Amino acid sequence: MNDTPNDTEGPKPRGALLWLAPLAVSVAVILLVWGAVISANRPEPPAAAPEAPTTTTSATTAPPSGGGGGDAAKGEEIFRGTCAACHGQDAKGIPGLGHDLTNNSFIQGLSDDELVAFIEEGRPADHPDNTTGVAMPPKGGNPTLTEADLRDVVAFLRTLQ
Secondary structure, eight states, X not given: OOOSOOTTXXXXXXXXXXXXXXXXXXXHHHHHHHHHHHHHTOOOOOOOOOOOOOSOOOTTTSXXXXXXXXXXXXXXXXXXXXXXXXXXXXSSOBTTTBOOOTTOXXXXXXXXXXXXXXXXXXXOTTSTTOXXXXXXXXXXXXTTOOHHHHHHHHHHHHHTO
């Protein structure tokens, strides 16, 4: 008995283009991995000149103590690339997804260290304090974010208060 396929039989029709599904999934995975690698290896933009310190502060706008040290401009860039999917480009929130982060009492009530820890951990959908029913993934769903990146995001969030 010969187990070699007969060249004259040709392919057996199983369904039009069924072979495309695994190919499409493979291409999608490759593109996602490639994008993550490119994103992780992109060079840092040149540092901007430091701003002159302001001499006026207000008790209502001063961030709670603890931590700090983030760069609000870098934080805004990270926010727009990660957090804005649920919280909006203007941080005003997207109904049913993410809360308005401007003038937010939750943010105002946490120290920088506590806020970094919250973003790092996220909040599951079934958490008693979750009012949207949608999970906030750890690091906003971007596992490549470092603690320094999160401190930058916190610095940006402080500018919105």
